[in-house]
Amino acid sequence: MANASRALAALGDATRREIFDRLAEGPSSVGALAARLPVSRPAVSQHLRVLKEAGLVEETPDGARRIYRIDPRGIGAMRDWLDQHWDRALAAFKDFVEEPQEPNE
Amino acid sequence: MTIKPVVKTVTVKASPERAFEAFTANMGQWWPRGHTIGAAPFEAVVMEPRVGGRWYERAADGAQTNWGQVLAWEPPRRFVLAWQISADWAYDPNLMTEVEVTFEPQDGGTTAVTLEHRRLELFGERAQAMADQFDGGWVGVIQHFVDFVGA
Numbered sequence: 001m002a003n004a005s006r007a008l009a010a011l012g013d014a015t016r017r018e019i020f021d022r023l024a025e026g027p028s029s030v031g032a033l034a035a036r037l038p039v040s041r042p043a044v045s046q047h048l049r050v051l052k053e054a055g056l057v058e059e060t061p062d063g064a065r066r067i068y069r070i071d072p073r074g075i076g077a078m079r080d081w082l083d084q085h086w087d088r089a090l091a092a093f094k095d096f097v098e099e100p101q102e103p104n105e
Numbered sequence: 106m107t108i109k110p111v112v113k114t115v116t117v118k119a120s121p122e123r124a125f126e127a128f129t130a131n132m133g134q135w136w137p138r139g140h141t142i143g144a145a146p147f148e149a150v151v152m153e154p155r156v157g158g159r160w161y162e163r164a165a166d167g168a169q170t171n172w173g174q175v176l177a178w179e180p181p182r183r184f185v186l187a188w189q190i191s192a193d194w195a196y197d198p199n200l201m202t203e204v205e206v207t208f209e210p211q212d213g214g215t216t217a218v219t220l221e222h223r224r225l226e227l228f229g230e231r232a233q234a235m236a237d238q239f240d241g242g243w244v245g246v247i248q249h250f251v252d253f254v255g256a
Binding site for chain 2: 082083085086087088089090091092093094095096097098
């Protein structure tokens with residue numbers, strides 16, 4: 001839950017969602033992202049830091065640059081809590097609905 | 106951005122009518138106890154059986170905590186709920202993720218119950234709307250289709 005809340009909060013910003021969408025298309029450097037967005041390079045770096053702290057993106061060094069990519073575990077965390085909730089709820093529902101009913105019901 | 110919906114199917118040994126009834130009218134009897142947002146443990150989970158009906162939990166002391174509302178009501182084959190519980194398990198009347206549940210009769214008297222929880226990207230967009238609340242924006246858009254009674 002903590003991870004999910006953090007990821008949701010991180011994606012609550014329109015520019016960060018835009019950056020996240022771009023990275024979903026493929027790994028990119030800060031410079032390449034900044035060139036395609038109406039925000040400065042330092043601003044992109046700051047947004048990437050928030051996304052990274054939320055577990056949504058990861059970075060790897062490539063010479064002098066850093067390459068950012070989607071961290072599939074982060075976006076998964078956001079769905080996981082619902083996924084687990086519905087697994088448990090439907091299993092409980094199945095048990096309930098299949099309980100023998102009273103003959104006069 | 107869209108987030109893939111959560112889709113689950115469970116096959117139960119019951120008719121669609123029985124499954125629909127158990128899922129909706131008896132929800133409080135099977136809903137996981139810990140998955141709740143009220144201050145006290147719930148005594149019942151109530152889904153008012155009509156479009157626009159409220160979906161809420163009721164505690165032993167009568168206190169009601171909203172969870173959402175009924176968007177479609179077609180017994181015994183389908184219903185849709187607005188799931189208005191945020192990522193930190195609080196009620197948010199302006200959040201409109203959807204839960205659709207369908208009941209398909211199968212061979213041998215069983216029923217396939219399929220649940221889809223979709224529009225999950227709204228969790229993120231809603232967070233933005235709260236940040237932008239003085240700018241109107243998304244909150245104004247949602248008012249077109251949410252008319253939440255008593256929220």
